[in-house]
Amino acid sequence: MSHIRKAVFPVAGLGTRFLPATKSVPKEMLPLIDRPLIQYAIDEARAAGIEEFIFVTAAGKGALEDYFDTAEMLETRLAALDKHDLLARLEQTRLGEGALTILRQDKPRGLGHAVRVARKAVGDEPFAVLLPDDVIRAGRPALAQVIAAHAETGGHMVATMEVAKPDVSKYGVLAVQSTTGRLSRASGMVEKPRPEVAPSREAVVGRYILAPSIFDRLAMIAPGAGGELQLTDAINADAASVPVHGYAFEGTRYDCGSQAGFVAATIAYAMDRPELAASVHDELARWNRPAALAG
Template identity: 70%
Template sequence: MTHIRKAVFPVAGMGTRFLPATKSIPKEMLTLIDRPLIQYAVDEARAAGIEEFIFVSAAGKCALEDYFDTAALLEERLRAKGKTDALAALDRTRMPEGALTILRQAQPLGLGHAVRQARRLIGDEPFAVLLPDDVIAGETGALSQMVAAHRLTGGHMVATMDVARAETASYGVLDVARQDGRLAQARGLVEKPDPARAPSTLAVVGRYILQPSIFDRLADLTPGAGGELQLTDAINADVVDTGVTGYRFAGERFDCGSVAGFVQATVAFALARGDLAAGVRCIVDGDRPAGRIAA
């Protein structure tokens, strides 16, 4: 199978759930511990072998571009002060020359429309799509797991997880033809179904590996759920010709597009760090950390 070299990151959303913070800060730049959300997605993509990064952005998101640019003055000052750890932390924010392309989505017409913007840059090869709102923690990155599985399956592949039936109305959901371990062959997908009519509880989350045939389907899309051009609908239209496999990844997914999910991720990631776990656990367990000022 062809190596997956390119990835699309839809980052044009307004982040209204996080207002007023997102009035001036792109949602993808909100910091989870000490890295912005976009960095987690880029790191996961790099670990999976991605070489070219395509951001589909919008007006007012220059901070994303600045973040992955060289900060010459900052680096010079850190170097002069011998702050080697801080300099090392900046390494992951660097992109090789020509590796990052930023496109502008002029209108917020949905995820399918955002992915469609990348057609000329993707060309005739399979590619990945990562939604930075979905942060997935695991020993091996979710996209790395999918790339390995995709070598065996081909076609379109979507990351999946089991959800409560009542939650299916918030997701694209697989209509499963057959299941083999972590792989589920789909006969179709339904975007945000009525829970009573959901074909399964296997929900699609923000990682995809797509064949270039998806762009022909995206070109023919009409508005779907929410009046938007849904990527799920385009994938569903390609089930017969290209095939669609759901991959149930190993790891824990956090919906950082919601305030509650962002807080949950912050606590979980802090508890996983040796330098933060003890202090955070005191708060979680209801004990007062040393030095806390009483009300």
Template identity: 70%
Template sequence: MTHIRKAVFPVAGMGTRFLPATKSIPKEMLTLVDRPLIQYAVDEAREAGIEEFIFVSAAGKGALEDYFDTAAALETRLQAAGKVDALAALEPTRMPEGALTILRQAQPLGLGHAVRQAKRLIGNEPFAVILPDDVIKGERGALAQMVDAHRNIGGHMVATMDVPLAETNMYGVLDVKEEVGALAYARGLVEKPRPDLAPSTKAVIGRYILDSAIMDRLDALSPGAGGELQLTDAINADVKSVGVTGYMFEGQRFDCGSVQGYVQATASFALSRADLRDAYAAFVDQRPRPLRLVA
């Protein structure tokens, strides 16, 4: 199978759930401990062998491009001051020349529309899609796990996890034909089904490996749920011709597009850091408990 070299990062969202912070800061630049969300996504892509990074962005998101640019003045000052550790911390923010492309999504017409913006750059290769809002913590990145599995089966592959039945209306959900180990072979997908109509509890999470045929599907796609071009609908249309497989990744997923998920991720990542764990845990344990009033 063809090596997965390219990844699309849809980063055009406004991040309204994080206002007022996102009035001037792209939500992808919100920091999880000491790295922005976009860095976690890029690091995961690099681990999976991605060589070309395509950001589908929007007006007001210039900080994303600046973040991965060279900061010559800053690096010069750090070198002069002998701050070796600080210089090393900047290393993951560097991109090889020509590796990063920024595209503009002029209108927020859905995830499918965002992915379609990259059609010319994708060509005839399979490619990955990573949603930076979904942070997946594990010993090995979820996308690297998927790339290994995709080598053997091809087609469209989506990351999936089990969710409570009551929450199926928040996700695309797989209609599972057969499960073999970590693979869930699908006969279809349903976008945000009511719990009583959900075909399973296997929710689609923000990691995809897609055959380039998806671009033609997106070109022909009509607006779906919410009046937007839904990537799930385009994948679903390819079930018979291309094939769709869910991959049940190993790791813990945090929905960092929500304040609650972002706070939970911050706590989990802080507790995983040897230099932060003890002090953070002690601080949380000392928090005053609310008084209970007895009638």
């Protein structure tokens, strides 16, 4: 069994880059092939041994809770039609009794504030944080990789990937002290540094394992960049007493909080599906032809 039992999912964001679709549909419910983004995050967490799922949400996000509830009328109808394959798909959306906790963030105050809201639900144990916008396609679930590494180090750990130097200003970046294989020891993190002063090219991806001491730090720090409570600031404030590591996971991360990243993820996951791969390949080939580009 995993030593990490609980995971926090900050899902209170407005999803403005996907308006008008997100006017009525939470961005975490946008479908990537035939599953919403939140399902990919939940499946990754379950495969890593997570038992309790804590959503930090906001007004207008009721569809997230409904999605993981029982759809009695639909299931009855499918059963009457002997649609057992479709009923099996719905099983993926079920969480164990009492496994889902819904908390409300009154207004967007940053990732740090969303994590702080979960303090009572998490309690005094290390826990995971997953950002559903970051979809990671990997043979072994990325969170499982990070949890396994954390079992050896303790403290705070973040998933990382190496990015090109001009791109470091888009990410939180580790201040790396030493590296052994995929594991890096860090003195802290720098949020969106200018390329010329970035301490490394190890960018933080939306998978965290945090020690419970992070809650005390989040209660003490002042708002940071953008007037929001930054999780990066709390990790840095804790770095003197709690070790901070990064783990360069094996896999490909797609930023599904952006339109381009969402399209790229859709293509990648479609190519993984035998019933879709051939037609998607043919369509991409058609658009690669000069005639198609010309008109």
